[in-house]
Each structure stands twice: as structure tokens, then as C-alpha cells.
Amino acid sequence: MRPWVFPIALQPGTSREPVFQQIAQAIRGDIRRGRLRPGDALPGSRSLARTLAVHRNTVLAAYRELEAEGWTVAEARTTHVARDLPQDLSRASATQRAEATGRPGYDLAPPGPGRSLREPGILAFGGGLPDLRLVPTDLLARAYRRALGSRDLLGYGDARGEARLRAALARLLSEMRGLAVTEGQLMIAGGSQGALDLVARTLIRPGDRVAVEDPGYPAAWRTLRAAGAELVPVPVDEAGLRVEALAAQLADGPLRAIYLTPHHQFPTTVTMSAARRLKLLELAARHRIALLEDDYDNEFHFEGRPVLPLAGTDPHGVVVYLGTLSKILAPGLRLGFVAGPGALVEALASHRSATDGQGDQVLQRAAAELLEDGLLQRHARKMRRIYQARLETLVAALRRRLGHAVAFEPPAGGMSLWARVDPAIDVEAWAASARKAGVGLSTGRLFDFHGRSLPNLRLGFSTLDERELEEAVRLMARVLQSA
Structure with missing residues (x-):
């Protein structure tokens, strides 16, 4: 194994503990706070001795103590953090547990909603994003x-x-x-x-x-x-x-x-x-x-x-x-x-x-x-033709399968369609059921300043090809019919 640097702060002149115990204590602390994880390899005794400017026997004594306590195991001339750690780890202090989980010791403002990512297996009417396949x-x-x-x-x-x-x-x-x-x-x-x-x-x-x-x-x-x-x-x-x-x-x-x-x-x-x-x-x-x-x-x-x-x-x-x-x-x-x-x-x-x-x-x-x-202008013209064809496919599928449930004016441009849903339909429940069926819908509430429910759907069509659009609308209609 290539030697690597593993810094440990020692206090040879000020601490009453022997140096080997200081090394063992530092490694225990690193395991508790998550710097070292189960299965991680420790540096070789010679490498760590050179790093700390101590005798190799001092490092070996620290490793023997850790192994005797169950913190480490020696395998194939290499010392690893034990995969089954001692129960003492569960009694680590609150501060150490906080460090291990990455929580800060100060207050933070509540996080805002993150950017939604496309989920595998979901036909998502995304937010007007380009088709990365193209x-x-x-x-x-x-x-x-x-x-x-x-x-x-x-x-x-x-x-x-x-x-x-x-x-x-x-x-x-x-x-x-x-x-x-x-x-x-x-x-x-x-x-x-x-x-x-x-x-x-x-x-x-x-x-x-x-x-x-x-x-x-x-x-x-x-x-x-x-x-x-x-x-x-x-x-x-x-x-x-x-x-x-x-x-x-x-x-x-x-x-x-x-x-x-x-x-x-x-x-x-x-x-x-x-x-x-x-x-x-x-x-x-x-x-x-x-x-x-x-x-x-x-x-x-x-x-x-x-x-x-x-x-x-x-x-x-x-x-x-x-x-x-x-x-x-x-x-x-x-x-x-x-x-x-x-x-x-x-x-x-x-x-x-x-x-x-x-x-x-x-x-x-x-x-x-x-x-x-x-070249970029040429690519943009190509994408415009493709997205226009996808819009036409979406419009035809919506009118054929969901003409009784949604109304809309085909947009003159852009990458999404804004549809009005029949007020008799619970649009939020429809969207929730559609997701379970494999279709991601964005309801009007996502875009209302006060978060009120709006009888609308925003259907981004640019990330789905014609076959996927047809299938997504079919699933939307099936979910609505079964409801």
C-alpha cells in the first residue's frame, strides 16, 4: 500500500498520557466523529511513525491497544477499522454525534425547496427543459x-x-x-x-x-x-x-x-x-x-x-x-x-x-x-422543428383523450403548455395518482404566489418524444377514468 499522511496532534511535553495512548485516543476520536469509517485502512506503522516523528514501536503499541478494545482488526499486514465497532461508540457525546452527522453548532435558516430532478421511470412533463438526448x-x-x-x-x-x-x-x-x-x-x-x-x-x-x-x-x-x-x-x-x-x-x-x-x-x-x-x-x-x-x-x-x-x-x-x-x-x-x-x-x-x-x-x-x-444557430433551428412536432403531438393526444377534462390554447412558442382543468376535477389528487402511475405533473399551485390551488397543469413537452408524450397522456386519462 502506498504510504499516506495521517495527521495527529500530539502533546509530548504537556500531556501526562504516554504518546502511544495519545495516538490511540486520537484514532478513537476520529472513528467516533466519522473521519474514519468501518473498514477504512489505517496507515502502516512505519508510515505513521515517520509522519508523527515517533518510534515505530510507539505506533505498534497504539495499534495493539485499539485492537484489544475492538476498534481495529489486523488483516493481511494491514490494520483496518473494525466493521463491528464496540458498544462504547453508541455512548459518544452529543457533540461527537453532531459532528458525525454533519450538523452545525449554530442556527441556520430553514432551507427552501430544491430544484426538482427527473426521476427514473417517470414520464415527467418537466419545467420546459431541453431534451438532453439531443x-x-x-x-x-x-x-x-x-x-x-x-x-x-x-x-x-x-x-x-x-x-x-x-x-x-x-x-x-x-x-x-x-x-x-x-x-x-x-x-x-x-x-x-x-x-x-x-x-x-x-x-x-x-x-x-x-x-x-x-x-x-x-x-x-x-x-x-x-x-x-x-x-x-x-x-x-x-x-x-x-x-x-x-x-x-x-x-x-x-x-x-x-x-x-x-x-x-x-x-x-x-x-x-x-x-x-x-x-x-x-x-x-x-x-x-x-x-x-x-x-x-x-x-x-x-x-x-x-x-x-x-x-x-x-x-x-x-x-x-x-x-x-x-x-x-x-x-x-x-x-x-x-x-x-x-x-x-x-x-x-x-x-x-x-x-x-x-x-x-x-x-x-x-x-x-x-x-x-x-453551428449553434443551426442546432437551435433543428430543435425548434422537433419541439414544434412534439407540441402538435401533445395537443392532438390531449384533445383525443382528455378533451372533456382540460382546455387550452396551443402556445405560439416555448417548451410547455398551460392547461385549464375542469373545476369538478381535483387537480392535486389527479397529479398524485398520475405520479403513482408513472407520470409527473406540475399543478398550478406550484406557480401561485400564495401557494393556492389553481385548476391548471403546466405540461412541459420538450423532454419527451412523441411516443413518450402519447404514453404519458394515455396514463393521465386512465388514472382520471379510474378515479
Whole structure:
């Protein structure tokens, strides 16, 4: 076995205990607190003697004592922690038990809900995530290997993000989304959620009032609250955020920011009307409110004319534009971005410098190469065709099997469908029974600001292929019929 270092603090001049007993006591303590676990190998006696600068016989005496007490066993010239430990271990002090289980000795705030993960064996109508089976890993891997050849990317870099990716994104946003931005007006962040977190910590002070859509995106609410915001829910209807209701909130005090998803509203998928967009921009400019526009799935618009982001028609400089490449590629890559005035980007970079400093420059260079070569744009067009076909499959299956139970307008774009459930149906019970049958459903309650039950289902169709969508709807119908 290769020698390894096993540090033990000895007190040869101050402790009355012999050194071998100090060694044995230290190993007992390490077993109690979980540093050493049943079956773990201890270092050889010669190796530990060299580490502690003691005679080998001292270490052997400590090992003999531990073995006699049942803490260790000697097997094949190696000493292991016993798999059947002595009963004394169960009488360890409360402090030692707390250390062994990883509990801190101080108070923590209650944890918030974590991100839901796809469960094996469940046909999950996920939250509008890309199908990871379709990620162009070969293209990405080749670009990543080439980026690794630039050793300067392995050092510290610009907190705003890799320059070539910012330049490529500036061209993309100009050509496809109508934004007049430069490389200096862009910041690369860890996904759209990381972008929002950075913006929130930069703009929001504890106690600031921030308006959010209701129903809306709970993960964004948690991020804004973590920055100290007091959230103000504003209702959404078939034309998006109700601007008149937003204006009424100003009577209770100023608003620092408004977080919204005007392109495909999360979760209802409605597109904010042109008239409301103009009113919102005017209201924000008059009251100096930052509009945090999360354009999370702009690439996937299937019907009608393209809708420009608010940032593309903002004459006042009030829009902070949040975007991501995660929906085109994969969420695990954490490639998001912020577009806004240069002064804002500099402030964001200053905040980032105080935390992680920068993102993954090698990955960002690889993404830049895919954008420069047009490969990412081509992949996005391919995914748009695939997701549109999946939406059509879902719509047909719902109308055929569940037309009596749900009503909906097929969305003009996006990666999910918002359905209204017949009020006579207990939607929460339906979702619970569907999960037992192998189908994961997201009910409207998950997106209501106050956690109230809503007669709605959000059906993300992008992660399931046509066969899986048909099977999921069949199971939904079977569960409902049996209930």
C-alpha cells in the first residue's frame, strides 16, 4: 500500500498520557466523529511513525491497544477499522454525534425547496427543459478540445466573460432579437438564474420592493428574496402582466424593479401585448424602475411574427435583459448572460470579482466558436422543428383523450403548455395518482404566489418524444377514468 499522511496532534511535553495512548485516543476520536469509517485502512506503522516523528514501536503499541478494545482488526499486514465497532461508540457525546452527522453548532435558516430532478421511470412533463438526448455533444467536445489549446484561458480572465463569446452573442442578439448591444454591454453568467442572482445582488437593497408576475417563476422569487427584496405580486391575464394593477402598487411605495417574462410568460406561456409593453416601458421610465426581462426561451417561437424583446424597443435604458444558452444546449453548462447599459455591466463585474471572479473561460470559448461557425444557430433551428412536432403531438393526444377534462390554447412558442382543468376535477389528487402511475405533473399551485390551488397543469413537452408524450397522456386519462 502506498504510504499516506495521517495527521495527529500530539502533546509530548504537556500531556501526562504516554504518546502511544495519545495516538490511540486520537484514532478513537476520529472513528467516533466519522473521519474514519468501518473498514477504512489505517496507515502502516512505519508510515505513521515517520509522519508523527515517533518510534515505530510507539505506533505498534497504539495499534495493539485499539485492537484489544475492538476498534481495529489486523488483516493481511494491514490494520483496518473494525466493521463491528464496540458498544462504547453508541455512548459518544452529543457533540461527537453532531459532528458525525454533519450538523452545525449554530442556527441556520430553514432551507427552501430544491430544484426538482427527473426521476427514473417517470414520464415527467418537466419545467420546459431541453431534451438532453439531443445535445450536440460531439460538436461541443471538439470545440472544447480546441479551446483547451489556448492556455491563456486557463488563467484569470475578464469578470464580464470571455471576449469572443460576448462578441458572438452581441451579433446574435442584434441579428435575431433586435437588440443594439456591444460586447461591452454584455456579461456572461452562470445560466439565467445566475444572471438574475448577480443582477439582484447588484441592484437590490434589503427592503426594496420588487414586483413579480402571479402566477410566475418561484425560483426567481427565491433569488430576489435572497437579495433582500420585498416581493409584490401582480396578476397576469391573457395579455400578460396587468400594467394597471402594477401602477396601482405604486400608491403603497416605490418599486425598485419588476421581474417579468413577457415573451412566453412563465408559466402561462402568453405573450405580453404590444399596448401593454409600451405602457410598461413608459411607467418604468417615469418612476425609474428597472425591468428585469427574462427571455428564457426566445429561440422557440413557432407561430406568428417574431416578437421583439422589451430590450429591443427600450428608448429609456430601463430594461435589464436576461438570457441563456441552456435551452439550446443543456442547463448543466450554465451559460447565461445579461445585456444592459455599460455602467450596469461594470457594476456586475465588480460584484462578480468579489465572489467567483469569472466563469468557465474554456467552455465560453467553445460556445463562442459554435456561434461564430453558425453551428449553434443551426442546432437551435433543428430543435425548434422537433419541439414544434412534439407540441402538435401533445395537443392532438390531449384533445383525443382528455378533451372533456382540460382546455387550452396551443402556445405560439416555448417548451410547455398551460392547461385549464375542469373545476369538478381535483387537480392535486389527479397529479398524485398520475405520479403513482408513472407520470409527473406540475399543478398550478406550484406557480401561485400564495401557494393556492389553481385548476391548471403546466405540461412541459420538450423532454419527451412523441411516443413518450402519447404514453404519458394515455396514463393521465386512465388514472382520471379510474378515479
